[in-house]
Amino acid sequence: MAGPPAPTAPPAGAGVPDDRAARRFALAALAWGALAMAAGVFVGLELMVWQANAAPQLGFGRMRPVHTASVLFAFGGNLVFAGIYYSAPRLLRAPISRRLAAIHFWTWQLAAVAAVVSLPLGINQGGELAELEWPIDLALLGSWLVFAAQLVSMVRRRGERRIHPSIWFYAATVIGVAVFHLVASLALPVSLTRSYSLFGGMGDALIQAWAGQGLFTFLLVVPLFGLLYDLLPRAAGQPLHSRNLVLIHFWGFLFAIGWTGSLRLLDTAVPDWAQAAGAAFGLVLWAPGWAGVLNGLMTARAAASSVRGDPVLKFFVAALLFYGAAAIDGSILASRDAASLAHYTDWHIGQVHLVALGWAGLAAAGALYWMVPRMWGTRLHSPRAASVHFYLAVVGALFYVAAMAIAGPTQGLMLRAERPEGGLVYSFVESLRALHVTHGARLIGGVVYFAGFLVMGWNLIRTIRAAGGAGAVADSADRSPDHSTDDPTRLRDLLLGQPVLFAAGVLGLLVAAALAAPLASFGLVFFAAVVALGGLAASAALGDRSRPSWHERLETRGLALAILIAAALLSGGVAELAPLLARGPSPVPGESEPYSPLQLEGRDIYLAEGCRACHSQMIRPFLWEVARYGEVSSASESLYDHPAQWGSRRIGPDLARIGGRYPNLWHHDHLIDPRAVTLGSTMPSYRHLAGERVDLTATAGKMRALRALGVPYTDAQIDRAADAAAAEGRAIALDLRQTGKIEVASDSAIVALIAYLQRMGQPP
Amino acid sequence: MTGPRRTGEPALPGWWLWATALTVAIAAGSWLWNQGLHIGPTPLQRYLADRAAALDTGEPVTDQELVGLARDKLAVQAGADLFSRNCTKCHGARAEGNIGPNLTDGFWIGGGAPVDIHQTILLGRDGKGMPAWGLQLGTGAVKQLAAYVLTLRDTNVAGKAPQGTRWTASPAR
Numbered sequence: 049m050a051g052p053p054a055p056t057a058p059p060a061g062a063g064v065p066d067d068r069a070a071r072r073f074a075l076a077a078l079a080w081g082a083l084a085m086a087a088g089v090f091v092g093l094e095l096m097v098w099q100a101n102a103a104p105q106l107g108f109g110r111m112r113p114v115h116t117a118s119v120l121f122a123f124g125g126n127l128v129f130a131g132i133y134y135s136a137p138r139l140l141r142a143p144i145s146r147r148l149a150a151i152h153f154w155t156w157q158l159a160a161v162a163a164v165v166s167l168p169l170g171i172n173q174g175g176e177l178a179e180l181e182w183p184i185d186l187a188l189l190g191s192w193l194v195f196a197a198q199l200v201s202m203v204r205r206r207g208e209r210r211i212h213p214s215i216w217f218y219a220a221t222v223i224g225v226a227v228f229h230l231v232a233s234l235a236l237p238v239s240l241t242r243s244y245s246l247f248g249g250m251g252d253a254l255i256q257a258w259a260g261q262g263l264f265t266f267l268l269v270v271p272l273f274g275l276l277y278d279l280l281p282r283a284a285g286q287p288l289h290s291r292n293l294v295l296i297h298f299w300g301f302l303f304a305i306g307w308t309g310s311l312r313l314l315d316t317a318v319p320d321w322a323q324a325a326g327a328a329f330g331l332v333l334w335a336p337g338w339a340g341v342l343n344g345l346m347t348a349r350a351a352a353s354s355v356r357g358d359p360v361l362k363f364f365v366a367a368l369l370f371y372g373a374a375a376i377d378g379s380i381l382a383s384r385d386a387a388s389l390a391h392y393t394d395w396h397i398g399q400v401h402l403v404a405l406g407w408a409g410l411a412a413a414g415a416l417y418w419m420v421p422r423m424w425g426t427r428l429h430s431p432r433a434a435s436v437h438f439y440l441a442v443v444g445a446l447f448y449v450a451a452m453a454i455a456g457p458t459q460g461l462m463l464r465a466e467r468p469e470g471g472l473v474y475s476f477v478e479s480l481r482a483l484h485v486t487h488g489a490r491l492i493g494g495v496v497y498f499a500g501f502l503v504m505g506w507n508l509i510r511t512i513r514a515a516g517g518a519g520a521v522a523d524s525a526d527r528s529p530d531h532s533t534d535d536p537t538r539l540r541d542l543l544l545g546q547p548v549l550f551a552a553g554v555l556g557l558l559v560a561a562a563l564a565a566p567l568a569s570f571g572l573v574f575f576a577a578v579v580a581l582g583g584l585a586a587s588a589a590l591g592d593r594s595r596p597s598w599h600e601r602l603e604t605r606g607l608a609l610a611i612l613i614a615a616a617l618l619s620g621g622v623a624e625l626a627p628l629l630a631r632g633p634s635p636v637p638g639e640s641e642p643y644s645p646l647q648l649e650g651r652d653i654y655l656a657e658g659c660r661a662c663h664s665q666m667i668r669p670f671l672w673e674v675a676r677y678g679e680v681s682s683a684s685e686s687l688y689d690h691p692a693q694w695g696s697r698r699i700g701p702d703l704a705r706i707g708g709r710y711p712n713l714w715h716h717d718h719l720i721d722p723r724a725v726t727l728g729s730t731m732p733s734y735r736h737l738a739g740e741r742v743d744l745t746a747t748a749g750k751m752r753a754l755r756a757l758g759v760p761y762t763d764a765q766i767d768r769a770a771d772a773a774a775a776e777g778r779a780i781a782l783d784l785r786q787t788g789k790i791e792v793a794s795d796s797a798i799v800a801l802i803a804y805l806q807r808m809g810q811p812p
Numbered sequence: 813m814t815g816p817r818r819t820g821e822p823a824l825p826g827w828w829l830w831a832t833a834l835t836v837a838i839a840a841g842s843w844l845w846n847q848g849l850h851i852g853p854t855p856l857q858r859y860l861a862d863r864a865a866a867l868d869t870g871e872p873v874t875d876q877e878l879v880g881l882a883r884d885k886l887a888v889q890a891g892a893d894l895f896s897r898n899c900t901k902c903h904g905a906r907a908e909g910n911i912g913p914n915l916t917d918g919f920w921i922g923g924g925a926p927v928d929i930h931q932t933i934l935l936g937r938d939g940k941g942m943p944a945w946g947l948q949l950g951t952g953a954v955k956q957l958a959a960y961v962l963t964l965r966d967t968n969v970a971g972k973a974p975q976g977t978r979w980t981a982s983p984a985r
Contacts, residue, residue: 290822320854324847328839335832342825379835470866470950561848573844669859671866675947680859708941710901711911
């Protein structure tokens, strides 16, 4: 049905912006979203039915990163681009460069295809949300820089003097994703399909946590809040409720988020002070989040009568409520007691999906229901179908999150249960079997949510079809830019403005407090608090309302704004990570020893198969962990691990001290048929590893690369790598023949993997 | 309509302000408590204290007590059950040795006195692959296990070659 023309006029004086790029990205987001969710449903099924691991390429360890990478980069990225290409030209009254947009679009799709193809093939760098190999990382980064150039050019050629708050969020997205992705991807290539991360062990674990959280947040949270601050007031027909809340939300969130990477490493081998800093900022992070939630809800409340009828408002309001819940859950996870229970369990999976399904998915739907009809100059095909989507999405997300909220504590409590006279109550696999019902409920929730997404896809495609393809595209209004050259404020005055000096001073005092002796530390934090409160009171009392404030002047200067955004979002990460990267753990003889050539090859198989998706290598200082897995892990033990494999989820047991516990034959039989050894195991069979050969001629090159990164291999070790690896392999193959009458090639992948497994937690 | 309004700025919600102040105070306070003043234990200190408590056997275990237990049929039976469930992977189904040493000879890596054997089971042997079973099984079970292992001594099941040093009961006993 061909609807009447779009109900809203474009912003005054802007002409009709060129939405062609935004349209393409929106369609790509729909397609990638369907694939990403299908992958999610599939990996959820694999956890319940191990037979779903039907081929090596479809194994859980390889498919889970397909799900996460396609949600983040393919769906999230395209959605963010669609939103920003739609919103930014209207808010800035600036033209889009069509050529840059085309380059951006196609390079991004190419990189996304490469990502979802390479991971099932076992091309995996091995980090958390840093799985993609270096050529794909480079492609993504290059494409992202084209996007950055597009936004910079729009800001420079803008017809609007003041930069709208939504654009601040977009700028933070551009800067944040570029930095997090770059740092997470820093690696030394050995070949096209294998590279080793620049950082190792604890430093790399911190980078993975910090950058992983950063990528997730700056692709699925920050840009969508920017979009919501633009579209929600339009949909509600109301101005944004509060400017102060925007300021608190934006700057508070940017400052705090960078500190909270270490929050995901509570009770690991990360130094105590870094854990405590992450926990402190994690606890307060709910507050800026809720400033955003309240601002959105209050804006929508002013249009309360239309919330029920309008799909856009309905989705935005529900998204805000989910985000509010996620922000509080995040603060709960900053408490050590909650974190000790939640870590390595589904609690975290629930938290992530509270944001991804509840917030990002619903906010994306609200934005698409607003943008798509307007970009094609038509009306939504079926508001009723949008309503069906709404209920499917909300029910699906609630089902999913509720299932995880039960599954996480269930497994956490079972794994820590001890008998009164001492000793553990449950075996690991018993804790896994207990999750069967909740994992089933999660699968149902995911399928329902996915069905809702498909309903939206159908609805939007019908909407676009009805528009007949012509749409309301006009050339972009190439207005002469109204540069604020008449602004008397110099860049330096903005960058050294009172609020900046104030924030830098408080930050400096906090860092000094962290370094100082106990009593001085007490005084400094007290002093910082007094200065902070005094500064806030003074600015409130003395603020001159007749002149534009410092921040209002800042909003007219793109460069100054970008510099301060970068400084704010990097300050926490630099303050926390730089000292730990500069002075990592020292090598301990017997604990920090390089892997032998064959063990190194086995470790590469561990990385390629994505074993980290289910197995941690970090035993926390709790009795129940030590009883189950062995002595507490120290940072020096993983010193030469590039990248670190500390992991974040235990669907199988921790492997940090698996070495020497079982004979080679046990590992062989377990890898071939896990259920023959452990009844009830959900692990996929790794039978294919028995047939794959390891190229031992490449090992020396890998060792040379690792030596460049600081792993102390000697020339002799590198020169003899192939022979040494072959000898190691023969010894294991011989043992398998003697103990189990197993005939397996000494250079097969399964032998290399066994060599690695037997080394974990053991001296060489 | 696209920009936030400047005049008539609504007040920040009171509950939000108070809750924010409260969480900031808790965050700063716990930082000072643990990091500034070092009053609270670090996770590692807390673990070590828990561990010491869990492995505390009350009265010190003596050779006499363990030898006595090795004559107690029920205790030895319980120890044998524990052994077959936990120890055979490494020590073999008949304690003849596999990854771990043969327990049926007269040679001991960690010392062959009853208290030494008990200590090895309770706390493990660092770097030798033997875990601390005290945490997994509890201190009572470790005594039963030690009693059972004492009954295996010098039964000489054919298996792994002897490791460690020969132990002979001192004449004083």
